[in-house]
Amino acid sequence: MLESDEIDESEGRPAVRRSALYIGLRNGILGHGIDPGTKLPEDELGAIYSVSRTVVRAALQALAHDRLVRLEPNRGAFVAKPTRTEAREVFEARALVEPKVAALAAGIATHADVERLHRHLEEEHKAVRAGKDGEAVMLSAQFHVAIAEIAGQSIFTEMVRDLCSRSSLIISLYWRRRDTICESHAHHALVDAIAKRSALDASELMTSHLVDLLSGLDLSERQSSGKKLADILTGRSPARGSAP
Numbered sequence: 001m002l003e004s005d006e007i008d009e010s011e012g013r014p015a016v017r018r019s020a021l022y023i024g025l026r027n028g029i030l031g032h033g034i035d036p037g038t039k040l041p042e043d044e045l046g047a048i049y050s051v052s053r054t055v056v057r058a059a060l061q062a063l064a065h066d067r068l069v070r071l072e073p074n075r076g077a078f079v080a081k082p083t084r085t086e087a088r089e090v091f092e093a094r095a096l097v098e099p100k101v102a103a104l105a106a107g108i109a110t111h112a113d114v115e116r117l118h119r120h121l122e123e124e125h126k127a128v129r130a131g132k133d134g135e136a137v138m139l140s141a142q143f144h145v146a147i148a149e150i151a152g153q154s155i156f157t158e159m160v161r162d163l164c165s166r167s168s169l170i171i172s173l174y175w176r177r178r179d180t181i182c183e184s185h186a187h188h189a190l191v192d193a194i195a196k197r198s199a200l201d202a203s204e205l206m207t208s209h210l211v212d213l214l215s216g217l218d219l220s221e222r223q224s225s226g227k228k229l230a231d232i233l234t235g236r237s238p239a240r241g242s243a244p
Contacts, residue, residue: 021056045059094210105202
C-alpha cells in the first residue's frame with residue numbers, strides 16, 4: 001500500500017503497480033468480482049484504502065494503461081467492458097503476431113531466457129493452485145510478453161503487451177472453463193520448443209494455443225455478480241438479507 005499521499009515520480013508507474021489499491025482493483029476485475037462497466041468512484045476507493053485522490057488517480061491511470069479501466073472525461077473511471085466483437089478481433093490479431101514472435105524467440109533464446117520462462121511457469125502454477133484466478137490471468141499474459149521480449153523486437157513486444165492486456169479482461173469476462181487460464185501443457189510445450197530452438201514448432205504451438213484460447217471463451221452476456229465494490233475489495237460478505 002502506498003503510505004504517502006503523493007506518487008514518487010522517481011519510481012513512476014512501477015511504484016503504483018505495487019500499491020494495495022492497484023493490486024486489489026486488478027485482482028477484483030480479473031478475478032470475476034467487479035463487473036464490467038462498474039463505476040469506480042475516487043472518493044470511495046480512497047476511503048477503502050485510506051489514501052488520497054492523488055494516489056487513487058495514479059492507480060486508475062495505471063489500470064487504464066493495462067486496458068482494465070476506462071477513463072471518461074467529466075464522468076470518471078469505469079471497469080472496461082470489451083465486446084464480443086472486440087474479443088474475437090483481439091485474438092485474431094494475436095494469431096497474426098505471436099506465432100512469428102515465438103519463432104523469433106526460438107531462434108535466439110539463451111539458456112538464461114529459457115530458465116526465465118521456467119521460473120515464470122512456476123509462478124503461474126502457484127497462482128492456479130492457490131485459486132488466485134486474477135493473478136493467474138495476469139501471469140499468463142506476462143508469459144506471452146516475456147516471449148516477445150526474448151525475441152528482441154521492441155515493436156512486436158509493445159504490440160503483444162497491448163493485445164495481452166486486452167486479452168486478460170476478455171478471458172476473465174468470457175471464460176467458460178478453468179484451463180482457459182493458459183495453464184500447464186500449452187505453455188510448457190512452448191518453452192520446450194523454444195529451448196530446442198525449433199522455430200517451426202514454436203510458431204505452430206503458439207497458433208494452436210491461441211485458437212484453443214478463443215474456443216475456450218463463451219462470448220455470451222455475463223450476469224452481474226450483484227456485489228458491492230467495498231465488499232469485493234475488502235473481502236467482506238454481504239450482510240444477510242441486504243440488498244445487492
